[in-house]
Amino acid sequence: MKKQITVVGLGSGSPDQLTLGVWKLLQKADHLYVRTKHHPMMTLLDEEQLAYTSFDDVYERHANFPDVYEEIVQLLIEKVEFLAESEGTAHVVYAVPGHPMVAESTVQQLLSRCELAGIELDVRGGESFLDAAFTALRFDPIEGFALLDAAALSPAQLQPQLHIIIGQVYDQYTASDVKLALMERYPDEYEVIVGHALGIEGQEQILHVPIYELDRMEGYHNLSVIYVPRSTDDALRNRTFERLHEIVAILRSPGGCPWDMEQTHQSIRKNFIEELYEALEALDNDDPQAMQEEFGDVLLQLMLHSQMEEELGSFSMFDVIQTLNEKLVYRHPHVFGEQSASNAEDALKSWEAMKQKEQEEKGIAEKRPSKLDGIPKDLPALLTAYKLQKKAAKVGFDWDDIGPVLDKIVEELEELKKELESGDQDKQAAELGDLLFAVVNASRFIGADPEEALARTNLKFKTRFQYIEEQLRINGKSFDNTNLVEMDHWWDQAKKFNGKD
Secondary structure (H helix, E strand, O other): OOEEEEEEEOEOOOHHHOOHHHHHHHHHOOOEEEOOOOOOOHHHHHHOOOOOEEOHHHHHHOOOHHHHHHHHHHHHHHHHHHHHHHHOOEEEEEEEOEOOOOOOHHHHHHHHHHHHHOOEEEEEOOOOHHHHHHHHHOOOHHHOEEEEEHHHOOHHHOOOOOEEEEEOOOOHHHHHHHHHHHHOOOOOOOEEEEEEOOOOOOOOEEEEEEHHHHHHOOOOOOOEEEEEOOOOOHHHHOOOHHHHHHHHHHHHOOOOOHHHHHOOOOOOHHHHHHHHHHHHHHHHOOOHHHHHHHHHHHHHHHHHHHHHHHHHOOOOHHHHHHHHHHHHHHOOHHHHOOOOOOOHHHHHHHHHHHHHHHHHHHOOHHHOOOOOOOOOOOOOHHHHHHHHHHHHHHOOOOOOOOHHHHHHHHHHHHHHHHHHHHOOHHHHHHHHHHHHHHHHHHHHHOOOOHHHHHHHHHHHHHHHHHHHHHHHHHOOOOHHHOOHHHHHHHHHHHHHHHOOO
16 A cells, blocks of 8 residues: 655746646646645646645644644645545645745654655655745855744854855744844844845845844745845854854964963963952942953853863863753753752752762762762862861751851850960961851851851941041041041941941
8 A cells, every 4th residue: 555745846936946847746646735825836736727725724723833834744644544545545745835845844744754654755856945045145055054944043043154044034023033133143233135035026025124124124924034144254253152262272373372372271270260259259249241241251261271171182162061061951850851840949959969970970979988078179268168067967967956056156266265365376276267167057057158158248347447448538537546436436337328237
């Protein structure tokens, strides 16, 4: 029992573009279906009185294209199955606009569905809208070309060094989405071309417009495309990661920057730390402009270190990104897998469980015999204490509530007082360390990061002390001709103005 669907392309519009082979198939077809009657070629079929069934009524039953295409495919398969059962053989011809393998979702679905259903699928070509576009827009795709779908367009797909044709621009709403995506990569005034009915005599329109006007135009329909000409202007690529990678490679290459060429991991290690702290300052100041700049400086450090390794052949920044992407997906099974997390606490538990599993699979856990291993040695002491206590708490070495923690702080404070009487500075420092460690434990119980808490207090102290300095200036004084009583008075004023916390 033979079951077959032959898909043919009707070309981009003009009857002259229809191949002789396809025309013969259309004439001989006993069961001819067309995706839509809204195509210039349908005039020829009507003139020749070829019988066909269109799927335009399917469009009216659904609110989105994926559902439309799915039903069309289902109806075609059901028709073939019915003919096979009733007649013993089945051959359906399905005609689509343009070329069947270019921007035709139903054909892509048929490719997989027919194989499963035991239906032979024969695809016959036809001139696609791209043929007309290359001619009308006067560019050679060998220079680099991308065909993108307006309905699924994202800025990440846009590469200014390529010629870009965006199809499926059915209306102004779709054009608006295209405009917003383009503005992420190109200046608002960048000139693009809107093409309507390219290659169809008497209907073709080619309009040059700046990007910001794309959704102000009328006349979009199923034969509309937007063409973005390629550019060799590197400034247009400044919003791409590839351009950053290219710049850093140039700086480190022969003929690049002498300073950058001389650097090693160790020589710029301190720069990494400094840039991180400057980024943290921007965060603390809630300064978006400073954040933008400082985050870039941190990223530059990552790029430089990765470039050094790329030159040695060990890894590149793209390997770093791949590793990070894989880690994020692996450690979020509640997002990318079948697990679930109803709140942040559940999500954190899931993360930690996958992290532990990952370390066991990689053999990292075996290299860390102690439960306290895995903490970077260069972390600030307060943060190290915080992480040590968290790791110990995970295996049950912890108090049940904050009461004993506060008692421990009092105990360590009393021990420090005793050592102050001894005059032994080493013992005093040791007791001070014990007191700080106990205070860090209290921060953990109240859910406060000790580094952040102390940073806020440092900023608060700085603000209030600067208020004292300002009052001295206003009163024509300096620290040499004031006293602690007067400074305490201004300090209390600063607390009222800036809050008592």
